[in-house]
């Protein structure tokens with residue numbers, strides 16, 4: 541029995557209980573009710589999103605929980621595993637990243653991993669209960685010569701019955717098509733922060749470059765995973781702008797990772813924020829960001845990613861309450877430490893959560909020909 545099946549066994553969540561009906565909930569929440577009844581909005585204004593952030597904390601979390609329960613099984617959390625298939629030496633200058641050549645972080649550059657070694661890691665992840673295997677390469681963009689190995693990795697992981705996700709940097713249209721043909725389920729490409737703040741964090745590519753790759757991924761028919769990082773010294777207005785940029789995409793990303801900055805010594809942001817009160821995002825503000833993402837993108841999977849390792853279980857529990865329903869498992873997130881399978885399984889048992897088994901709402905709707913997230917129908 542794996543640690544995750546033990547956690548499932550111990551789960552106290554009773555699936556025979558009926559899902560709460562938003563219409564019968566006791567207070568008037570016109571806007572949230574609109575979101576629940578009419579599906580998905582992509583016309584959010586910054587004023588509306590700022591107003592959500594400004595709500596009293598318990599009201600915000602309650603509203604987010606309502607939206608979550610209307611579209612997802614609130615006691616289930618998706619388990620994903622992330623493997624760095626090519627570490628360090630990246631030409632980009634992302635101020636938060638220890639893998640940039642500009643960072644003095646001691647991360648050594650490696651070559652692209654061998655396909656069989658990647659598949660071995662994927663098999664371990666599958667045996668530990670992971671449903672999705674995400675592979676990340678520290679590249680500005682993949683070179684054409686690397687694509688055959690990348691394609692083999694995608695095919696091999698899919699043959700194991702797992703979903704696949706890749707994050708390889710900027711793509712050409714042709715590369716996106718190649719990945720789609722290989723059967724790639726998701727492509728991760730974060731917008732990182734608000735359009736206004738973007739240039740303070742990264743100078744080697746623009747916000748528009750990010751959107752351009754996301755467009756190519758969408759056009760190729762691959763599901764989009766896109767989110768960002770909070771706690772980079774940004775303002776509340778930047779967090780509003782960050783959520784706004786995602787929630788007004790023509791179609792919401794199927795997955796929205798919300799990371800808390802892990803300040804690493806030797807990186808621009810790590811050194812800048814070290815020993816300042818900005819070095820760690822306030823837990824309540826982090827939960828607020830998760831809740832606002834959940835309300836504005838009701839069908840998307842909202843993923844707790846980097847930074848979870850240093851979060852208390854109580855904060856994580858609040859995030860799950862506020863609509864987060866996906867996590868990365870395993871001891872490592874690319875180069876940063878992560879909570880680890882044992883700690884997560886124990887937390888799931890304590891919280892009565894269980895690993896998600898079923899289909900994600902946006903993909904399930906797509907499979908039956910319904911709206912997959914970007915329209916109001």
Ligand code: SF4
Pocket residue numbers: 630631632633634637638639640641677678679680709
């Ligand atoms: S975040 Fe990605 S693109 Fe940016 S420096 Fe790190 S590895 Fe390179």
